[in-house]
Amino acid sequence: MIRKVLTYPDPVLKKASKDVEVFDSKLHLLLDDMYETMIAENGIGLAAIQIGVDLNVLIINIPQEEDGVQIKENLIEAINPQIIKKEGTTVYKEGCLSIPEYYEEVNRAEKIEIVFKDRFGNDKSISTDSLLAIAFQHEMDHLKGMLFVERLPMLKRRKFEKEWKKKSRENKKF
Numbered sequence: 001m002i003r004k005v006l007t008y009p010d011p012v013l014k015k016a017s018k019d020v021e022v023f024d025s026k027l028h029l030l031l032d033d034m035y036e037t038m039i040a041e042n043g044i045g046l047a048a049i050q051i052g053v054d055l056n057v058l059i060i061n062i063p064q065e066e067d068g069v070q071i072k073e074n075l076i077e078a079i080n081p082q083i084i085k086k087e088g089t090t091v092y093k094e095g096c097l098s099i100p101e102y103y104e105e106v107n108r109a110e111k112i113e114i115v116f117k118d119r120f121g122n123d124k125s126i127s128t129d130s131l132l133a134i135a136f137q138h139e140m141d142h143l144k145g146m147l148f149v150e151r152l153p154m155l156k157r158r159k160f161e162k163e164w165k166k167k168s169r170e171n172k173k174f
């Protein structure tokens, strides 16, 4: 089922998520809904809190480099993820389903090592320095209740707030 994606400045997005303790059909349903929602919204990643569920659950589906197609075989479902190693820095122009149509450059670690559980509670780990590394850091911020605009330097942040308020006014619908 496609769920509603919460958008900035919804206060729920500031909530810190909790670890999953039971890997049951309820979790699987959440993951399936998150996948449907992410694809419907044209996203490459989604954290559970973005659909209002405060659990440490995120999914990422990086499009293939050759043709930009998102295939389900590449879907990563990460439960209770933890970054255990960070190296270097990189800059990437990020966007977020919770802040539609806004893109800005953000500094992140270049290479990360992550440990997490899959939907059945099995231990997994990934070491990456590709777009996946950026996506993981972006989604893990969501689990802490943090949005990428909070990582922007003061001036860019102020500019964003101004533009966002203006846009929200213009988009008022009856």
Ligand SMILES: [Zn+2]
Binding pocket: 095, 096, 097, 098, 138, 139, 142
């Ligand atoms: Zn996001």
